[in-house]
Amino acid sequence: VILMALVIGTAFYDSESNAELIASLFFSFAFLTVSAFTALAVGLEEHELFHREHTMGLYSTVSYMLGHVLSGALAEGTLGVVFAVVVYFLVGYQAPFDHWLFFTLTMVMVCNMGKAVNLL
Numbered sequence: 001v002i003l004m005a006l007v008i009g010t011a012f013y014d015s016e017s018n019a020e021l022i023a024s025l026f027f028s029f030a031f032l033t034v035s036a037f038t039a040l041a042v043g044l045e046e047h048e049l050f051h052r053e054h055t056m057g058l059y060s061t062v063s064y065m066l067g068h069v070l071s072g073a074l075a076e077g078t079l080g081v082v083f084a085v086v087v088y089f090l091v092g093y094q095a096p097f098d099h100w101l102f103f104t105l106t107m108v109m110v111c112n113m114g115k116a117v118n119l120l
Helices: 002-011 018-037 040-055 061-091 097-118
Strands: none
Touching: 002 018, 002 061, 018 061, 018 097, 040 061, 040 097, 061 097
């Protein structure tokens, strides 16, 4: 994730035109979306494991979902924040803190998208 953030950040380093800023947003979202959906294969294996262990009475559905959501949100959220920090300041988006916070939260939500789809 850090390597791709550096690639996107240096490709669009200190962009001034709107077209370059939009292109950097597109590539950022595209990379994180594709990365999030690579978790689908793992989710199918986890789903089978959950059903087997749930039928044996090892844990309830609520405890599994809560553990899965909390651990995934923390891990994927960290990746989203690191990616956002690198890309935001290399590309040269607007400086106010609220713009950075919106960008970072959007990246974190995109990173968590794969985990959300796995829970379906």
